[in-house]
Amino acid sequence: MALPINIKDLIYRRVVENARVEYKRDWNPENIIHAICAFANDIDNWGGGYIVIGVGEENSIKSDRFEKAYYIRKMSNSIRANQLEEKELFLLANNVPFDDRANMRANIEDLKPSLISNFLYEINSDLYSSSLSMSLKELADNMHLSGGPSELVKPLNVGLMFFNERPDVFFPYTRIEVVDKPDPTGEGMTEKVFVGSLDRQLKDALSYIQNYIIKEKIKKDATKAEANRLYNFPFAAVEEALSNAVYHKSYQIGEPITVTITPDKMEITSLPGPDRTITDEDIKNCHLVSKRYRNRRIGDFLKELKLVEGRNTGIPTIVKALSLNGSDMPIFETDDDRTYFTVIIPVQKEFIPVAKKFSAPKNSRKSRAEIKELILYMLRENGNISKSELALAMGYTKVTDAVSSAIKELMTEEKVKYLYPDNKHDMKQKICLL
16 A cells, blocks of 8 residues: 655655654564554554564564553653553543443433433523423433433433432542641641532532632732732632543542642642643643543533633633732643643742741840741741741841841852842842742
């Protein structure tokens, strides 16, 4: 069969990316078959690839050892798939996504008509009025929530996720856990668990975060008539990040979505990580545009409820909300095997607390070395801090000569510096570590 591209273009990689071309100096049957399997499995949805073989003799594999293994492409190499990657291959081999498959362990009666009607009413569907007089089987059929032969109709997984009050019965640990850790030691920690249909637990978790976690500060600006409103975590960013976690997690993995709040950040984690069409560079640059979706039906329902944005607009929404709030940009984390995905939303700097560990009574005497050590400690723990905040945390009512001298010495030693070195008397001036 003729090649679909010019052979010189292929050899010199003028058209095809490196990852889709495998070069073999000579005929090595075992390695070549590994490469063929990797391209055929096409785990990254590239559309296969090409193997260019130099001059060599014909040969065949002769081995007394037969081993079953799966191979995939990772960058420009053919490697043996690990256990998680094998599972992903099996999922890809089945063209029906998990959320759109019939659940053979459930019955059609496990779908709750009241939840379906409430959903239709909330999205203002034309089906709502007629749904009130339909049988459950008819209703499920009209909404594409059932599958299987007529003699054994079963609910689809997506139906159980949205229209059953406890989907965690069918999909273990389908829930959202919100943990608030105000102190690293765990003192004062609170934990809330949200269960129910996917939309219900998402709405409840977001409502809790909005009412009990998100804080507001109003800052006056002399140059503007209106005040600036700042939030430790802008709700629009949190809403999008958590909704995306519900959308994209695998409900075949028995782990919850976790939201962990500490004084300096919020972390939202779900399993597994992004698919391999999204590169590590894409993740670093906040450019998470997927070529395939793990849960298309779940996404459709969440979009109808206006709980997620349209196609590939979630990350820009998060970035925009943080930018408008004066917050640092989000951080996206995963590992080499893409076993998890974490969205880190930094707290707005105005809400970073000043360390109080070394608070002392007024006028308590400290040596110069102790003052310098305290300053370095508080900068490490809290980031940039003003002189007055440093003095108050050490028990002084104002910036004393001892504190000023200690700061000057640390600057001479090139351990700290001014945040705004060109304007040392700036009202927003802070001290920061070098």
